Amino acid sequence: MARKLPATDVVIVGLGWTGAILAHELTASGLNVVAIERGPWRDTASDFPPAYAQDELRYHIRHDLFLRPAQVTMTFRNNVSQTALPIRSWGSFMPPNGVGGGGVHWNAETWRFQPSDFQLKTHLTQRYGEKFLPADMTIQDWGVSYDELEPCYDKFEYLCGTSGKAGNLKGQIQAGGNPFEGFRSREYPTPPQKQPYGPTLFAQAATEMGYKPFPQPSGNLSQAYTNPLGVTLGPCTYCGFCEWFGCGNYSKASPQTTILPVLVRRPNFEARTQCEVLKINLDKSGKRATGVTYIDSSGNEWEQPADLVLLCAFQLFNVHLLLLSGIGKPYDPGSGAGVIGRNYSYQVTSSVDAYFDDKIFNPFIASGAIGMCIDEFNGDNFDHGPHGFVGGGYLGAVQTNGRPLQSTRVPKGTPRWGLEWKQAVAKNYLRSYQAVTHGSCYSYRDAYCDLDPTYTDRFGRKLMRITFDFHENELKMSQYITDRLAEVVQKMGPRHFEKKPRAGHYDITVYQTTHTCGGAIMGTDPKSSALNRYLQSWDVPNLFVMGATAFPQNAGYNPTDTVGALAYWGADAIVNQYLKSPGPLVQA
Amino acid sequence: MVAEEIRLAAKSPSAAGVSRRELLLTTAITLIFSATSAWALDVKGSLPWPPNAGTPPTPVQPGPWVYFTAEEATAIEALVDRLIPPDPQTPGGKDAGCAVFIDRQLAGAYGKAEGLYMRGPFVDGTPQQGDQSPLTPAARYRQGLAALDKYCRATYAGKSFAELADNDKDKLLSGLEKGDVGLEGANARGFFELLLQNTQEGFFADPVYGGNRNMLAWKMIGYPGARYDYRDWVERHNEHYPLPPVSIGGRPDWVRKAG
Numbered sequence: 001m002a003r004k005l006p007a008t009d010v011v012i013v014g015l016g017w018t019g020a021i022l023a024h025e026l027t028a029s030g031l032n033v034v035a036i037e038r039g040p041w042r043d044t045a046s047d048f049p050p051a052y053a054q055d056e057l058r059y060h061i062r063h064d065l066f067l068r069p070a071q072v073t074m075t076f077r078n079n080v081s082q083t084a085l086p087i088r089s090w091g092s093f094m095p096p097n098g099v100g101g102g103g104v105h106w107n108a109e110t111w112r113f114q115p116s117d118f119q120l121k122t123h124l125t126q127r128y129g130e131k132f133l134p135a136d137m138t139i140q141d142w143g144v145s146y147d148e149l150e151p152c153y154d155k156f157e158y159l160c161g162t163s164g165k166a167g168n169l170k171g172q173i174q175a176g177g178n179p180f181e182g183f184r185s186r187e188y189p190t191p192p193q194k195q196p197y198g199p200t201l202f203a204q205a206a207t208e209m210g211y212k213p214f215p216q217p218s219g220n221l222s223q224a225y226t227n228p229l230g231v232t233l234g235p236c237t238y239c240g241f242c243e244w245f246g247c248g249n250y251s252k253a254s255p256q257t258t259i260l261p262v263l264v265r266r267p268n269f270e271a272r273t274q275c276e277v278l279k280i281n282l283d284k285s286g287k288r289a290t291g292v293t294y295i296d297s298s299g300n301e302w303e304q305p306a307d308l309v310l311l312c313a314f315q316l317f318n319v320h321l322l323l324l325s326g327i328g329k330p331y332d333p334g335s336g337a338g339v340i341g342r343n344y345s346y347q348v349t350s351s352v353d354a355y356f357d358d359k360i361f362n363p364f365i366a367s368g369a370i371g372m373c374i375d376e377f378n379g380d381n382f383d384h385g386p387h388g389f390v391g392g393g394y395l396g397a398v399q400t401n402g403r404p405l406q407s408t409r410v411p412k413g414t415p416r417w418g419l420e421w422k423q424a425v426a427k428n429y430l431r432s433y434q435a436v437t438h439g440s441c442y443s444y445r446d447a448y449c450d451l452d453p454t455y456t457d458r459f460g461r462k463l464m465r466i467t468f469d470f471h472e473n474e475l476k477m478s479q480y481i482t483d484r485l486a487e488v489v490q491k492m493g494p495r496h497f498e499k500k501p502r503a504g505h506y507d508i509t510v511y512q513t514t515h516t517c518g519g520a521i522m523g524t525d526p527k528s529s530a531l532n533r534y535l536q537s538w539d540v541p542n543l544f545v546m547g548a549t550a551f552p553q554n555a556g557y558n559p560t561d562t563v564g565a566l567a568y569w570g571a572d573a574i575v576n577q578y579l580k581s582p583g584p585l586v587q588a
Numbered sequence: 589m590v591a592e593e594i595r596l597a598a599k600s601p602s603a604a605g606v607s608r609r610e611l612l613l614t615t616a617i618t619l620i621f622s623a624t625s626a627w628a629l630d631v632k633g634s635l636p637w638p639p640n641a642g643t644p645p646t647p648v649q650p651g652p653w654v655y656f657t658a659e660e661a662t663a664i665e666a667l668v669d670r671l672i673p674p675d676p677q678t679p680g681g682k683d684a685g686c687a688v689f690i691d692r693q694l695a696g697a698y699g700k701a702e703g704l705y706m707r708g709p710f711v712d713g714t715p716q717q718g719d720q721s722p723l724t725p726a727a728r729y730r731q732g733l734a735a736l737d738k739y740c741r742a743t744y745a746g747k748s749f750a751e752l753a754d755n756d757k758d759k760l761l762s763g764l765e766k767g768d769v770g771l772e773g774a775n776a777r778g779f780f781e782l783l784l785q786n787t788q789e790g791f792f793a794d795p796v797y798g799g800n801r802n803m804l805a806w807k808m809i810g811y812p813g814a815r816y817d818y819r820d821w822v823e824r825h826n827e828h829y830p831l832p833p834v835s836i837g838g839r840p841d842w843v844r845k846a847g
Contacts, residue, residue, distance in 0.1 A: 040629075041629055041631060041636055043635065043637070045637065045641070045642070046637070046638075046641035046642055046643070047643065049642060050816045051642070051644065051836070052642075052644045052645060052814075052836045053816075054794075054813075054814040054815075054816065054836065055645065055794055055814075055836060056792070056793060056794070057789060057793035057794060057797055058645060061789060061793075062697075062698060063703075068703035068704075069703065069704050069705035070702075070703050070704060070705055070706065071703075073705045076716075076717055076718075077713075077717065078714065078716055082713070082714065082717075083711070083713070084717075085711060085713040085717045085718075085720055086705050086707070086720075087705065087718060088704050088705045088706070088718065088719060088720065089704050089705075089718070089719070091718055194819075194822040194823050195822070195823070196822055196823075196825070197825035197826055200825060235819070237816055237817040237818060237819050238817075238818040238819060238821075238822050239815065239816045239817065239818065240818075248816065249816070260635070261635060264631060264632070264633065264634055264635055265633065265634060267633070269632070270630065270631065270632045271630075271631040271632070272628060272629070272630055272631070273628060273629045273631065274627055274628040274629060275628050296628040297627045297628045298627070298628065359826055360826050360827060360828055362818075362821070362827075362829055364811055364812060364815075364818070364829075365818040365821055365822055365829070402811060404792040404805065404806065404809060404811050405788065405789060405792045405793070408792070408809065416765070416784065417670075417671040417672070417761070417765075417784055417787075418670070418671070418672075418673060418758065419673045419675060421672075422672055422673065422675065422678070422808075423675070425808075425809060426677075426678070426808050426809055429809035429810060429811065430809070430810045430828075454709065455707065456707070505714075505716050506716065507715070507716040508716060508717060508718055509715075509716070509717075509718040509719075
């Protein structure tokens with residue numbers, strides 16, 4: 001039996017990027033905020049100082065910073081005809097855990113989505129006609145426009161100090177930036193990071209081919225930066241331990257390096273760590289959240305009443321909690337009705353591996369978000385008419401790391417062990433290069449989340465079941481953009497290169513990205529979306545759901561900048577609209 | 589002081605009219621000494637920064653086998669030395685310490701599958717659904733090595749794996765990898781994959797874990813190890829990085845000689 005705590009104004013589930021942003025904005029408006037976080041408190045000095053942060057085995061191979069599947073996991077199957085089985089050890093994605101969430105261990109690639117991404121269904125239908133889209137594709141407009149989100153993107157990037165070069169300032173195309181991006185109201189907070197050899201060669205080759213390469217926008221900063229909250233980040237030292245790792249240098253934008261030092265000093269803020277929310281509580285009408293029930297690490301259950309509940313956990317866990325709490329109608333792939341679990345999507349990545357004889361790349365001189373990219377083949381930047389698919393991605397030479405267990409690649413046909421393998425590793429480590437594509441993943445009727453009928457967590461709660469596979473449209477897209485990438489790589493002059501487009505079934509065991517999306521999407525119609533355009537639950541108006549959970553489908557970019565922008569968008573709606581007149585901000 | 593920072597009111601809990609703060613105190617009292625504690629923590633007012641809160645890895649110490657029996661260890665040393673054989677430039681898996689690495693990993697959290705989802709039912713699925721074995725890595729080694737020994741003695745006139753000629757060792761490993769050789773009472777291919785993965789981990793991981801002795805694998809490929817600042821070298825393109833590798837534990841020549 002849960003013991004009841006005194007009520008607070010706002011309870012936040014999960015203290016990662018979105019939880020920290022919402023807590024900061026709402027405490028600033030005078031509300032009392034309690035954040036409940038499943039994982040531990042984490043900070044640079046105690047958890048990943050530069051004395052031992054560079055530990056590939058501990059952090060990358062043994063998943064030290066991530067949630068333990070023993071605590072909670074999901075089950076997975078490729079399609080409804082299969083029986084879903086539990087993910088016993090993380091593979092395809094890495095669910096975060098602890099204060100800072102994914103913001104602790106991301107690569108910090110800080111991309112905006114394109115204006116057309118937010119009106120995707122309308123845009124593609126107008127340009128190509130409804131019949132051009134696969135019949136089972138369930139893409140939707142977001143209900144919010146790029147122009148509306150632009151100030152929120154700006155705010156998040158200035159919080160982070162993002163390093164980059166604008167390609168479009170208030171409609172004026174800028175040399176050296178991404179000419180395909182939506183307008184920016186001002187330049188990036190800090191200039192681009194320096195580029196090592198590989199990205200420099202890639203940019204030269206791309207320029208010769210008539211493309212417009214630009215530096216990848218990076219949350220690992222090119223120089224020291226003090227953000228509007230007064231928190232200072234240090235310059236990145238190119239150590240190459242970003243994704244899967246915490247930054248020991250205070251150089252990577254994270255809640256720890258941008259918000260938390262200010263937030264925890266607010267007298268109206270409190271965080272409870274190692275406390276796992278079991279469910280969101282509803283009143284008898286089912287239309288109002290009364291707070292949450294959580295369990296602490298001693299096994300005591302507590303009820304935290306609140307006037308406003310903000311679901312700010314990682315995408316998968318937001319959906320899981322909605323399903324467990326009975327909020328919103330669960331999605332049924334048979335009828336296509338229901339909204340919770342609907343439009344689960346991912347990201348389609350691929351690579352081209354190249355081997356050189358005469359070039360030293362020093363892959364260990366790296367940052368999670370340096371690199372030179374081209375955007376000619378992203379979104380709808382090219383005519384899809386002749387190709388028979390929609391979507392795309394950025395292509396680039398993105399030098400994230402030279403960690404030996406992850407990045408010792410050998411040419412195809414090399415044995416996987418023995419002397420020949422050993423010699424090939426020694427020969428190619430410094431002289432090989434991997435260029436990548438980062439592609440969109442649109443949503444489909446048969447890709448969704450629901451509760452598993454068999455497997456449970458340690459509290460006996462049903463695990464969430466993911467049903468997902470890649471579709472022909474995405475595989476064709478990956479083939480096409482990987483071919484375009486290979487043309488650029490070939491021009492860099494390797495002795496040998498290998499195209500690795502995404503192919504076959506989605507494999508839960510192979511790491512691709514942690515960009516899981518959807519499941520409680522935003523939109524304009526409560527029949528096809530769980531949240532309105534302000535990320536407010538259609539069913540329970542005093543509940544807002546943050547994160548990539550709200551993406552109706554995924555674009556060909558990393559999601560965090562958009563997740564951050566949506567958090568500011570939601571916070572603004574709460575402070576400037578909801579608090580003045582609590583209730584639905586959009587009438588269904 | 590930490591206790592102040594996290595504002596735990598030091599009142600003794602009373603039976604009736606227990607305040608919220610006191611309730612939290614009962615759950616949080618044990619946690620105030622470490623920010624990385626596994627216990628619930630109430631953070632309010634300032635960052636919870638206890639002194640000396642780091643969690644550096646515990647370096648593996650040389651010495652007797654911790655998990656493996658002497659016979660198992662002999663087999664493992666022979667196995668890792670074929671998966672990564674010595675050559676004139678670089679020692680092989682055995683002298684790199686891969687067997688020691690695996691031994692210590694199996695004796696620790698990894699060997700026990702700590703943190704993994706180990707609830708049933710255990711049902712084999714598609715390759716895309718991942719490994720569904722109920723066995724821990726430690727158990728898989730015990731089972732796999734016993735089955736391999738049985739196979740070797742039956743096939744090679746009573747010899748153990750370590751006693752085979754290199755050629756025969758390689759043929760057998762190849763057979764396990766391809767699924768041509770089955771082992772009674774063990775998943776032959778699964779055992780091979782696990783062994784190959786752990787051997788390469790031992791070869792390339794930081795030497796604090798017992799393998800990659802003297803950073804020999806890092807020297808072999810030209811990886812400078814746990815360095816943290818390459819700002820002066822980012823734009824020096826197509827040039828060899830000049831400094832030797834360092835480990836989380838430093839470098840052997842940094843250790844002050846006694847006396």
